[in-house]
Amino acid sequence: MSDLAAVKAALKVQRIETPSWGYGNSGTRFKVFTQPGVPRDPYEKLADAAQVHAATGVAPQVSLHIPWDRVDDYGRLAQYADGLGVRIGAINANVFQDDEYKLGSVTNADSAVRRKAVDHLLECVDVMDATGSRDLKLWFSDGTNYPGQDDVVTRQGRLSEALTEVYARLGEEQRILLEYKLFEPAFYTMDVPDWGTAYAHCLKLGHKAQVVVDTGHHAPGTNIEFIVALLLAEGRLGGFDFNSRFYADDDLMVGSADPFQLFRILHEVVKNGGFDEAAGVAFMLDQCHNIEAKIPAVIRSVMNVQEATAKALVVDLDALRAAQQAGDVLGANAVLMDAYNTDVRPLLAEVRAEQGLDPDPVAAYRATGWAERTAAERVGGTQAGWGA
Ligand code: PSV
Ligand code: MN
Numbered sequence: 001m002s003d004l005a006a007v008k009a010a011l012k013v014q015r016i017e018t019p020s021w022g023y024g025n026s027g028t029r030f031k032v033f034t035q036p037g038v039p040r041d042p043y044e045k046l047a048d049a050a051q052v053h054a055a056t057g058v059a060p061q062v063s064l065h066i067p068w069d070r071v072d073d074y075g076r077l078a079q080y081a082d083g084l085g086v087r088i089g090a091i092n093a094n095v096f097q098d099d100e101y102k103l104g105s106v107t108n109a110d111s112a113v114r115r116k117a118v119d120h121l122l123e124c125v126d127v128m129d130a131t132g133s134r135d136l137k138l139w140f141s142d143g144t145n146y147p148g149q150d151d152v153v154t155r156q157g158r159l160s161e162a163l164t165e166v167y168a169r170l171g172e173e174q175r176i177l178l179e180y181k182l183f184e185p186a187f188y189t190m191d192v193p194d195w196g197t198a199y200a201h202c203l204k205l206g207h208k209a210q211v212v213v214d215t216g217h218h219a220p221g222t223n224i225e226f227i228v229a230l231l232l233a234e235g236r237l238g239g240f241d242f243n244s245r246f247y248a249d250d251d252l253m254v255g256s257a258d259p260f261q262l263f264r265i266l267h268e269v270v271k272n273g274g275f276d277e278a279a280g281v282a283f284m285l286d287q288c289h290n291i292e293a294k295i296p297a298v299i300r301s302v303m304n305v306q307e308a309t310a311k312a313l314v315v316d317l318d319a320l321r322a323a324q325q326a327g328d329v330l331g332a333n334a335v336l337m338d339a340y341n342t343d344v345r346p347l348l349a350e351v352r353a354e355q356g357l358d359p360d361p362v363a364a365y366r367a368t369g370w371a372e373r374t375a376a377e378r379v380g381g382t383q384a385g386w387g388a
Pocket of ligand 1: 021091179181214241247249286
């Protein structure tokens, strides 16, 4: 797409979902640093997310994590979000933090543990019903640490059984988004280690089951854009958990470690119709801001996705296809690099101004005084954090 009006129109309708846990304290296994003004409950997390949407205009959805965001009345939480101009996005299940899950959740050899895990997943569908959420995002920490610890195929059978029960509970418009991860916390085998395993389960389940690509969940050097293109072509790309990594699952701000990779991924999305509403791809962030201020970091991340998207949108696809058809290796590569090397920041500033937004979202946020106000007001209580 190289028609400027069409590029601008596409940027205006882009939507990026932010994670409730991105607003709480987080850290590593060595230390969680606290920050002043951090939310103390899901309501305050939504209020922070609404600041990101106000500054950027493209982040109206917030993913929840259950039980971290457990409340008594989810209908009330959804209404509160509505009043802030945002809504509830994906519901992330959590079957990785209870002691019973030491040897796995839905793949545990003990049927009582499996029952408990599936009941939690079903509870998450109840939360979707109450909040109007479309997507149940499933990530399983299940796996083994040592060769011989358990039988790989038997575990796949247990996984399949659990997914089948949850799939049957979904409403017409609801979906399972199945996320894979190469390693961690299990170090020898994960039960859903890669897109192929996730894809195989989704195929068996049906069209309401889709794969989620978390950009931090691959072996170093993996060609993620190839996976994205393939899943899109097969109609099975449910969404992204965007973040950046240098070494493992670092969960840094998306586009900070390798902006070129983010561009290559979004180029495949653009080229293969992934931005069409009908494709149903959820563009979510899954990051933790350990040392940087949370709200500006989320804003920065949203802007990084916008910049990579804008570059992907200015690729001259006609010229690219012509070069590909002609076998012009250098010419085709030059078309892509021209787009990547375009400074799209003035274009995005224009798009924002046309929408009545400040061209500089971070400055706009800072000018609200929200950080100072929440630091003064949010005293007492327990700050939300990764795991709460
Ligand atoms: C697992 O590493 C993961 O990417 C899953 O999406 C979890 O729900 C999330 O991180 C927790 O932060
Ligand atoms: Mn994730």
